[in-house]
Amino acid sequence: MADVRGKNNYKIVLLGEGRVGKTSLVLRYVNNTFSDKQQTTIQASFLSKRINIGENTCNLAIWDTAGQERFHALGPIYYRDADGALLVYDTTDTESFAKVKNWVKELRKMVGQEIVLCIAGNKIDLDKERQVEKSEAEEYAASVGAYHFQTSAKLGKGIEETFLALAKKMIEQRQENDSRQSARRSGGNAPILVVADDTSNGGSGAASGSKACNC
Amino acid sequence: MENPFKTHKLWKGADDEDVQETLDALEAYILGDEQVFNSIFKNVGEPWERRDHNLSKRMFCLQFVKAENLDIKKIHQNHPALTLARKMIHQIDEVRAPQEKIECVFRAARIIYRMLNETSGESASADDFLPILIFVVLRSQASRLYSSLDYMAQFRRPSRLSGERHYYLVQLQTAVAFIDHMDAASITINPEEFEVKYKSREREWEERGGQVTIVSESVSDPRA
Numbered sequence: 396m397a398d399v400r401g402k403n404n405y406k407i408v409l410l411g412e413g414r415v416g417k418t419s420l421v422l423r424y425v426n427n428t429f430s431d432k433q434q435t436t437i438q439a440s441f442l443s444k445r446i447n448i449g450e451n452t453c454n455l456a457i458w459d460t461a462g463q464e465r466f467h468a469l470g471p472i473y474y475r476d477a478d479g480a481l482l483v484y485d486t487t488d489t490e491s492f493a494k495v496k497n498w499v500k501e502l503r504k505m506v507g508q509e510i511v512l513c514i515a516g517n518k519i520d521l522d523k524e525r526q527v528e529k530s531e532a533e534e535y536a537a538s539v540g541a542y543h544f545q546t547s548a549k550l551g552k553g554i555e556e557t558f559l560a561l562a563k564k565m566i567e568q569r570q571e572n573d574s575r576q577s578a579r580r581s582g583g584n585a586p587i588l589v590v591a592d593d594t595s596n597g598g599s600g601a602a603s604g605s606k607a608c609n610c
Numbered sequence: 611m612e613n614p615f616k617t618h619k620l621w622k623g624a625d626d627e628d629v630q631e632t633l634d635a636l637e638a639y640i641l642g643d644e645q646v647f648n649s650i651f652k653n654v655g656e657p658w659e660r661r662d663h664n665l666s667k668r669m670f671c672l673q674f675v676k677a678e679n680l681d682i683k684k685i686h687q688n689h690p691a692l693t694l695a696r697k698m699i700h701q702i703d704e705v706r707a708p709q710e711k712i713e714c715v716f717r718a719a720r721i722i723y724r725m726l727n728e729t730s731g732e733s734a735s736a737d738d739f740l741p742i743l744i745f746v747v748l749r750s751q752a753s754r755l756y757s758s759l760d761y762m763a764q765f766r767r768p769s770r771l772s773g774e775r776h777y778y779l780v781q782l783q784t785a786v787a788f789i790d791h792m793d794a795a796s797i798t799i800n801p802e803e804f805e806v807k808y809k810s811r812e813r814e815w816e817e818r819g820g821q822v823t824i825v826s827e828s829v830s831d832p833r834a
Contacts, residue, residue: 418733418736418737440777441773441777443774460736461737463681466740469787469788473784
C-alpha cells in the first residue's frame with residue numbers, strides 16, 4: 396500500500412504575502428509543462444506535478460496557503476510535515492521581503508534545518524519599480540541556508556529553475572535523513588542530533604543543489 | 611488488510627485499483643454501520659468532547675460575524691454557492707463513513723472554488739478561499755468538528771487520504787482553528803462591537819443551558 400509520504404512524494408508549502416503572485420507562479424510552473432494534459436485539479440491552491448531528476452521521479456504536491464496577516468498563526472498546520480517551503484516576495488515591495496524574513500525565522504525555529512527553503516523574488520518584469528536589490532536578497536538567502544531565485548510569473552522566467560533546485564535539494568535532504576536514521580538505528584541509543592549548519596547548505600542563484608553536506 | 615482479498619479466488623486477476631475499491635467498500639460498510647459508528651463517536655474521549663462543546667459554544671457566540679468582517683468580497687458575500695457549501699459542511703455530521711465525511715469537505719471546497727473561478731475569471735487562490743471556508747464553517751451548525759476531523763484522519767486509509775483531499779482536510783482544520791481563536795483583532799470589526807455582541811450571544815447561550823443546537827433566523831441563512 397502506498398504511503399502518504401511515499402518515497403517519491405514531496406510536499407512544498409507556498410508562503411508569502413497576499414499580492415506577491417505566489418499563486419500565478421505555481422500556475423505558470425504546473426501548466427507550462429502540463430499544457431497537453433487535462434488538469435484534474437479544481438483550482439490553483441493544490442497542485443501536483445511529477446518531475447524526473449536524474450534517476451529519480453518525484454511527485455511534488457504544492458500547497459498554497461492564505462497569505463493574509465490574520466492567518467499567519469495558522470502556518471504550522473500547513474508546514475509541519477512539509478519537505479520544502481517556497482517563500483515568495485514581490486521585488487517591488489520591501490515589506491513583502493520583510494515578511495519572508497519572518498517566515499524564515501519561524502520555519503527554522505519550528506521545523507529546524509530539515510525543511511528546504513527557497514526564496515523567490517517575483518515580478519522582475521517590473522524592474523523599474525524594484526525596491527529589493529538582488530544582491531541584498533541573495534546575501535540574506537545565503538545567510539539562512541536558503542536558495543534564492545528571481546522570477547517573473549508573467550514572463551515565465553526563473554520558475555522552472557526555482558522548483559528544480561528545490562526538488563533536488565529535497566531529494567538530497569531526504570536521502571540524508573534516511574541514512575542518518577538508519578545510522579541512528581544501528582548506533583543504538585545515541586541522542587538525536589540534527590546537524591545545523593546554515594552557511595554550507597545550499598547557495599543562492601544557480602541551481603547547484605548538490606553541494607556536499609557535512610555529516 | 612488487502613492480502614486476504616488478493617489471495618482469494620474471487621479477486622483473482624484483480625488489479626490494484628480493484629482491490630483498493632474493495633477496501634473502500636469494506637471501510638464504508640463497517641464504519642457506515644450505525645452501531646459501529648456510534649460506538650466510535652461516543653468513545654472519542656473526554657478531551658475531544660470538551661473541545662467540540664467549546665467550539666459549538668464559540669460558533670454560537672460568533673454568529674454575529676458577517677462575511678464582510680472576514681473581508682470576503684462583495685460579489686461572494688451573498689452568493690448562493692455559500693448556502694450549498696454550508697450544507698455540505700453540515701452534512702459531515704450526518705454521514706458516517708470516513709470517506710463520506712471527507713467527500714463532504716471536498717465537495718464544499720469544490721463549490722467554493724467553482725464560485726471563485728466563475729466570478730473572478732482568474733484562478734482562485736488560498737487567499738480568497740480560506741476566508742470563505744471559515745465563514746461557511748461558522749454558519750454550518752456542524753457540531754462535532756474536532757471529533758470528525760480526528761475521525762477522518764484516523765479511520766480513512768492513509769493511501770486514500772492524500773493529495774487534494776488531504777489538502778482540503780487541512781484547510782478545514784485551519785478554518786476550525788481560526789474560529790476557535792477568533793477575536794476582534796483577527797477580523798475586521800470594531801473591538802467594542804465585538805465585545806458587546808459576543809457577550810450578548812454568550813448570555814443567550816447560558817440561558818439556553820449550553821444547548822448545542824444553534825437554530826435561529828440569523829444563522830439559517832448565510833446572507834443574514
